[in-house]
Amino acid sequence: MSKTLEERLTGLLIPLPATVVPRVLAQARKQNVGTARRPPWLAPVAAVFLVLGFLAGSLYAAPRFADALASAPLIGGPTAALLRSIGLAPLNNRLTAINDVATSSGYRVTLIAGYADATQTVLVLRVEPPADLFETSVLTDQFGRSLRPRNGVFDSSTGNSVISFAGLPWGDSLLGARLTLHASALQLNLGGPVTTVPGNWNLHAILAVEPGQHLTPLPADGRLGATTFHVSSLVRSGPSLQVDMRVEGPLASHLTDLVGPAIPNVSKPHPVFDVRLLDARGVDVQSLSSEMSSGLGSENGHWRWLVTTPGRYRLVVSFEGVGQFERTIDVP
Amino acid sequence: MSGLALAGGAECPGVTGRSGLRAEELCRSHAERVFRFAAMVARGNAEAEDIAQEALLKAIRKLDAYDPARGSIEAWLWSIVVSAARDAGRAAGRRLALWERLTRLPEQSESIETIESIVLDRIADAQLLDAVRSLPSRDRTLIALRFGAGLDHAASGAAVGISAAAATMALRRALHHLRRRLEEPNEQDA
Numbered sequence: 026m027s028k029t030l031e032e033r034l035t036g037l038l039i040p041l042p043a044t045v046v047p048r049v050l051a052q053a054r055k056q057n058v059g060t061a062r063r064p065p066w067l068a069p070v071a072a073v074f075l076v077l078g079f080l081a082g083s084l085y086a087a088p089r090f091a092d093a094l095a096s097a098p099l100i101g102g103p104t105a106a107l108l109r110s111i112g113l114a115p116l117n118n119r120l121t122a123i124n125d126v127a128t129s130s131g132y133r134v135t136l137i138a139g140y141a142d143a144t145q146t147v148l149v150l151r152v153e154p155p156a157d158l159f160e161t162s163v164l165t166d167q168f169g170r171s172l173r174p175r176n177g178v179f180d181s182s183t184g185n186s187v188i189s190f191a192g193l194p195w196g197d198s199l200l201g202a203r204l205t206l207h208a209s210a211l212q213l214n215l216g217g218p219v220t221t222v223p224g225n226w227n228l229h230a231i232l233a234v235e236p237g238q239h240l241t242p243l244p245a246d247g248r249l250g251a252t253t254f255h256v257s258s259l260v261r262s263g264p265s266l267q268v269d270m271r272v273e274g275p276l277a278s279h280l281t282d283l284v285g286p287a288i289p290n291v292s293k294p295h296p297v298f299d300v301r302l303l304d305a306r307g308v309d310v311q312s313l314s315s316e317m318s319s320g321l322g323s324e325n326g327h328w329r330w331l332v333t334t335p336g337r338y339r340l341v342v343s344f345e346g347v348g349q350f351e352r353t354i355d356v357p
Numbered sequence: 358m359s360g361l362a363l364a365g366g367a368e369c370p371g372v373t374g375r376s377g378l379r380a381e382e383l384c385r386s387h388a389e390r391v392f393r394f395a396a397m398v399a400r401g402n403a404e405a406e407d408i409a410q411e412a413l414l415k416a417i418r419k420l421d422a423y424d425p426a427r428g429s430i431e432a433w434l435w436s437i438v439v440s441a442a443r444d445a446g447r448a449a450g451r452r453l454a455l456w457e458r459l460t461r462l463p464e465q466s467e468s469i470e471t472i473e474s475i476v477l478d479r480i481a482d483a484q485l486l487d488a489v490r491s492l493p494s495r496d497r498t499l500i501a502l503r504f505g506a507g508l509d510h511a512a513s514g515a516a517v518g519i520s521a522a523a524a525t526m527a528l529r530r531a532l533h534h535l536r537r538r539l540e541e542p543n544e545q546d547a
Binding site: 030031037041042045048053 | 380388392393410414417418443444482485486489503504532535
C-alpha cells in the first residue's frame with residue numbers, strides 16, 4: 026500500500042550512531058561546561074520600550090556620572106595594551122578604579138577597574154599567580170540580573186585580563202550599578218594543557234553608567250530584492266554607536282551564509298551579508314561587535330562600532346549578488 | 358555543589374539546571390530526536406553527527422540558564438538545536454544560488470497524490486533523505502522539526518520564532534518543494 030510523503034518522512038529509519046552521546050558527554054567534561062549565561066536577547070521585548078522612557082531619567086543622572094569620571098584615575102601600562110588589543114583603547118581614561126580583592130584556592134583576584142555605558146560593561150582584572158577567569162565569570166547587578174561575557178583578553182605573563190560584558194540593564198543607569206562578579210573556576214593555560222582550578226571568587230564594584238542617547242530620526246527602511254531592512258534604534262553611548270536592525274523577507278534566513286571558495290592559504294569563504302559604518306572620509310569605522318538573534322523569516326541584528334567623534338557617518342548594507350544600500354547617520 | 362558524574366569519573370560542575378534536570382539526562386533522553394533532526398538538516402552523515410553533537414553540547418552549556426517558568430524544556434531545547442544547526446550551516450559555508458533563494462514557489466492547490474504515490478513507491482529511504490537534504494535550509498529545518506524531531510506545528514514554530522499558523526503554512530510550502538524535488542528525476546525518466 027502506498028504511503029503519503031508525510032508518512033514516509035515520519036517513518037524514515039535514522040539510527041542514532043552509538044558514538045554521539047559518549048562524545049558529547051566527554052566533550053562537556055573536557056570543556057568543563059559550567060555556569061551558563063543568560064543571553065541578552067532573551068530579555069523581554071517590552072524592556073526595550075521601557076528603556077526608551079527611561080532615557081530621560083538616565084540623562085538626569087548624567088551630572089553624577091560626570092563627577093564619577095572626574096575622579097577616575099588613568100589606568101595605564103599593560104591595561105592600556107590589553108584595551109587596545111580588543112579595540113577599547115578609548116576607554117583607558119574613562120575607567121573607574123575599584124581595587125576589590127578576593128582570594129580562593131591560593132589565587133588572588135583583583136578587580137582593578139571598570140567602565141559601563143548603555144552598550145557595554147568592561148572590567149579590568151588581575152589574577153595572581155596568572156590565570157584566566159573568563160569562562161566562569163558571571164556579572165550580576167543589584168537586581169539579580171546577570172550579564173554574559175561578550176569577549177575578553179588575557180595576558181598570561183601578567184595575569185591581567187579585560188572582560189567585556191553586555192550593557193547594564195535599565196535602572197542601573199539611574200541608581201548606579203552595584204555589581205558582583207562571581208567566578209567559580211580559573212583556567213591555567215601557560216603553554217601546556219589547560220588546567221582548571223575550582224574556587225569561589227566574589228568581587229564587588231559600584232559603577233556609574235554613562236547614559237545612552239537614542240539618535241533620531243532613524244534612517245528610512247532599505248530594501249534589497251524583496252527583503253526589508255528596518256533600523257529599529259541607534260544608540261550613542263560612551264565611545265560606541267550601536268545600530269539595531271530588523272530584517273524581514275527571503276534574505277533574512279541567509280544573513281549568516283558564507284560565499285566564496287576555501288583555498289588553503291589563499292582565500293576563505295566570506296559572509297554574504299555585510300554591514301559597515303564609514304566615516305566622512307569613507308574609511309571603515311572599527312567594529313566592536315555584532316550579534317544576530319534569529320527567527321524564521323525575520324532576524325534582528327545588533328552592531329557596535331567605535332565612534333569617538335561627532336560627524337556624518339554612512340551605514341552600508343550589502344548582500345552579495347543582490348545589491349547594497351546606504352543610509353546616513355548624524356552622530357552629535 | 359551541583360555536578361554530573363561522567364563516564365570517566367570526573368565531574369562536570371554546574372551542569373545541573375535550575376529545573377533540576379541533569380545534563381546527562383537531557384543528552385540521553387533527547388539525543389535520538391536531535392540526531393533525526395540533524396540528519397535531515399545536514400548535507401551529509403558526518404555533518405549530521407557534528408550538528409547533533411554541537412546542539413547537545415550547546416544545550417548542556419546553557420542548561421543552567423534554563424528557567425522552567427519561562428517555558429517548557431522542549432521549546433527551550435529545540436530553539437537551541439535550531440540555532441546550532443544554523444551555526445553549523447554557516448561554518449560549512451553552504452552556498453545556494455541567490456536567485457534560487459529569492460524564488461518563492463506559489464502554493465499548489467491541485468492534487469498531487471497520484472504522482473506522489475508513484476514517486477514514493479519507487480524511492481528508497483536514502484533517496485528521500487537526500488531529497489530533503491537538497492532543499493533550502495529553512496525548508497529542511499521545518500521538515501526536520503516536524504518529521505525528524507516529531508514536534509507539532511506549535512512547537513516547530515516556537516523553535517524557529519514563528520506562530521503555529523505560520524509554521525503550518527511554511528511546512529506546507531516545504532513539503533511542496535520536496536514533492537517538486539522528488540518529481541524531478543521522475544520527469545527526466547519519462
